[in-house]
Structures are given as C-alpha cells and as structure tokens.
Amino acid sequence: xPRCLFCTSEKNTPSYLPDxxxxxxxxxYLRCNSCGLIYLDPFPSDEDYKVMYPxxxxxxxxxxxxxxxxxxxxxxxxxxxxxxxxxxxxxxxKLADYGCGHANFxxxxxxKGYSCDGVEFNPDHIKVLKEEVKAADFYSIxxxxxxxxxxxxxxxxxxxxxxxDHPLEITRKLxxxxxxxxxxxxxxxxxxxxxxxxxVRKMYFKLVKNKAATHSPTHIFFSxxxxxxxxxxxxxxxxxxxEVAENEWPFPENLKEAAGIGGKFKWTIxxxxxxxxxxxxxxxxxxxxxxxxxxxx
Ligand SMILES: [Zn+2]
Numbered sequence: 043x044p045r046c047l048f049c050t051s052e053k054n055t056p057s058y059l060p061d062x063x064x065x066x067x068x069x070x071y072l073r074c075n076s077c078g079l080i081y082l083d084p085f086p087s088d089e090d091y092k093v094m095y096p097x098x099x100x101x102x103x104x105x106x107x108x109x110x111x112x113x114x115x116x117x118x119x120x121x122x123x124x125x126x127x128x129x130x131x132x133x134x135x136k137l138a139d140y141g142c143g144h145a146n147f148x149x150x151x152x153x154k155g156y157s158c159d160g161v162e163f164n165p166d167h168i169k170v171l172k173e174e175v176k177a178a179d180f181y182s183i184x185x186x187x188x189x190x191x192x193x194x195x196x197x198x199x200x201x202x203x204x205x206x207d208h209p210l211e212i213t214r215k216l217x218x219x220x221x222x223x224x225x226x227x228x229x230x231x232x233x234x235x236x237x238x239x240x241x242v243r244k245m246y247f248k249l250v251k252n253k254a255a256t257h258s259p260t261h262i263f264f265s266x267x268x269x270x271x272x273x274x275x276x277x278x279x280x281x282x283x284x285e286v287a288e289n290e291w292p293f294p295e296n297l298k299e300a301a302g303i304g305g306k307f308k309w310t311i312x313x314x315x316x317x318x319x320x321x322x323x324x325x326x327x328x329x330x331x332x333x334x335x336x337x338x339x
Contacts, residue, residue: 044072044083047209047263048273051076058247059264062255065093069259077272080234080264085207094258100167103174104144107153118289118328119229121150124198128156131282131332133223134195140186140216141202145175152177159194161186190218198227204261213277220335226279229330233264237288237325238315270329279333286326288319 043052057080059071067090073080086094108114110122128137128151135156139147142160151158159179162168171180197216203209216226234240247253265273267286274281293312294300300309319326 046074046079047081048079048269049077058244060253060255062257062259065090077269079269082259082262103171104146105149118287119330131225132196136195138194138197140199145171148178187215192221195224200229203230207262217278217335225332225334227332232266232329235266239311242311274333280336281333283332285330287328288316288326289328
C-alpha cells in the first residue's frame with residue numbers, strides 16, 4: 043500500500059498529473075488525501091535509478107567562480123541569497139553541501155572564507171572531485187550518513203530533497219550531523235504551490251486527458267508551501283526562514299528556448315506568473331528554507 047512520504051497517510055487518489063512510461067514501467071502520481079502531497083507510485087527500482095542517473099549524469103568539477111547575483115539556469119535564488127542566509131543563521135564556518143554535483147557551490151563558498159565538504163552518490167564522481175578540488179573533503183552518501191556524529195554548522199541541500207524516496211529519514215540523519223545550534227539550508231521546487239503558471243499547467247493536464255508522458259520520473263514528490271513546511275517541522279526543525287519565488291521552469295526561461303506558438307505561450311505565462319509573484323508573495327514554485335535542529339530532539 044503506497045504511503046504519503048510526508049504525513050504517512052495511506053489514503054490517496056489519482057492526481058491531475060498524467061502517468062509516465064519509463065524504462066518499461068508505468069508510474070502514476072497519487073495525491074495524499076490528508077496533506078495534498080503528490081507522490082510517485084511505485085518508486086523507481088534500483089534498475090530504474092541506474093537508467094535515471096547514468097555515470098554521465100555528472101562529470102568532473104566546475105571550479106568557476108560565479109557572481110553573487112547571477113541567477114543560474116533552472117535555479118531561482120542566486121548564490122548571494124545563500125551567502126546572506128549562511129551569514130545570518132550559521133553560527134560557525136563548517137558547512138557541507140549534500141548533493142554537491144560539480145562542487146561549484148563548494149568552491150564558491152570556500153572563496154568566501156567558509157570550509158565546505160561535498161557529498162555525492164557516485165563513488166567514481168567522488169574520486170574525480172577529490173582530485174580536482176583538493177581543498178575540500180568529499181564523501182559518498184553511505185559514508186556521510188553512516189557517521190551520525192555532529193560536525194557541521196550548516197548543511198545545504200539544493201534541489202536534492204525532491205529526488206529522494208525516503209526524505210524524512212534522510213533529513214533526520216542530516217539533522218543528527220549538525221552541531222548544537224546548527225541549521226539546514228534547503229532549496230527546491232514546490233510544484234503544486236499556487237501560481238499562474240501552476241494553474242495553467244493543471245488546467246492543461248485536466249483538459250488533455252490520456253496524454254502519454256515518457257519523462258524520467260526523477261522527482262519523487264510534488265509539494266506545496268504548506269505541506270513542505272509541515273514536513274520540516276515533523277523532521278525536527280524549527281523554521282527560521284521560508285521564502286517563496288516563482289521560477290520559469292518547467293516553462294521556457296527565454297524566448298530562444300520557446301519553440302513554436304505553444305512555446306511562446308508558455309514563455310509568456312511564465313513571465314506574467316513571475317511578475318504576479320512580486321504582488322502575491324505566497325505564490326511561486328520554488329522555496330528557500332532555513333531550519334534549526336530543535337531542542338526536542
Ligand atoms: Zn500526506
């Protein structure tokens with residue numbers, strides 16, 4: 043029986059999102075009757091994960107120093123926002139980036155005077171990162187989670203949580219690795235949170251029934267601001283900061299990427315949706331969060 047990843051309720055109904063056929067399996071998206079989380083059923087198997095994240099998914103380090111205010115493709119909050127929150131809420135200078143990818147954030151935050159370790163899932167990729175970024179320590183996920191001793195003032199997860207099929211367990215293990223007063227900095231999508239672009243997408247899926255999707259089901263769940271904040275509370279964190287922003291994704295970010303009339307329509311909707319977010323601050327499909335390990339744990 044599938045269970046909600048956030049509130050553990052077993053009561054669900056099919057969601058508006060169409061099934062996806064991937065790696066000879068059909069995955070559907072269920073909506074939790076209790077908290078509204080949409081989650082994948084079934085979860086990908088080990089074989090599916092190998093196809094979803096082949097070794098070519100990550101290659102080498104990217105040591106490029108990025109301007110603080112640059113909005114990277116697909117992300118809403120520039121590194122400058124992260125530095126501001128780290129400065130305000132992290133009591134010390136020992137950081138870790140869980141799901142560090144090409145170690146670009148690790149390199150950039152070290153240039154700001156912090157110490158930062160990186161964590162990634164592919165052991166071969168870890169070897170390459172260790173060679174290319176000698177100033178930082180890198181760990182595989184099992185290595186990092188096997189050790190539950192407090193060590194960090196802040197652990198960052200940027201667009202990681204939504205890829206996990208046991209997010210509560212991982213979040214709790216990461217909390218265990220925080221020093222007293224330590225915080226988690228988490229950013230990611232809230233794909234079912236109100237925004238103009240969300241309503242347009244939802245209406246489209248409702249109108250175009252039986253549309254066969256074939257995308258890789260990399261996002262295991264789709265949250266909104268409310269159930270996402272409740273999830274962090276349940277994990278054992280006290281909220282210090284929660285901010286929402288509207289990002290173009292999955293609609294085209296610029297006119298060049300917008301193919302045909304459909305693409306231009308989506309680009310226009312994304313643009314209006316972003317403008318509206320400046321008025322309706324709670325609308326938006328992206329969040330950035332800071333939570334402190336609470337005393338109850
Ligand atoms: Zn739920």
